[in-house]
Amino acid sequence: MSETKLRVLISAEQIQNRIRELGEKISRDYPTGNLHMIAILKGAVFFMTDLARAMKRDVFMDFMGISTYGKGKTSSGEVKVTKDLDISLEGADVLIVEDIVDSGVTLNYLMHVLDQRKPHSIRIAALLDKPERRLRPVHVSYVGFEIPDEFVVGYGLDYGEKYRNLRDICVLEESATPPKA
Ligand code: IMP
Ligand code: MG
Helix, strand or coil, X not given: CEEEEEEEEECHHHHHHHHHHHHHHHHHHXXXXXXXXXXXECCCHXXXXXXXXXXXXXXXXXXXXXXXXXXXXXXXXXXXXXXCCCCCCCCCEEEEEEEEECCCHHHHHHHHHHHCCCCCEEEEEEEEECHHHCCCCCCCCEEEEECCCCCEEECCECECCECCCCCCEEEEEEXXXXXXX
């Protein structure tokens, strides 16, 4: 028998406070120019919409779909674009907005893809970072929270498409119940 339990790791209030700080910092770092925020579907949508509203300047918003092949294959770098951008990036300051950086395979690939579209600059904002899990180098300019190597859900993050709409970020715990003697 096993039971699934959710333990709050980062509360909704902590998330919103941190996003407000990030929005102010990013706005200061980009006083001028066209800033294109690109959310990676679907997990980063919540972070993108809150971060965009925390910005003190105008921004463009776009979305990109990426699929990474089964866990066994992600480390081989097999990544595919499933939904491309609507807006050209030429000459723009690009901010990739991601829910979590884990192995780094997805973002390492995406940086190469978007770099070929002649933006003025590219940086990454990730709400969560699990640095212990990194397989590919990725420089994340704006990190919300560094977290330990635990599987988390909520605020966009899913387990089998479930739990995305939780307001808090929670650790999904499989607690094995020992059989009664
Ligand atoms: P990676 O950095 O290429 O390994 O992949 C990052 C993606 O894996 C994220 O965008 C999430 O979709 C997913 N992911 C990684 N860790 C977690 C987690 O703890 N919970 C839910 N999804 C995760
Ligand atoms: Mg994702």
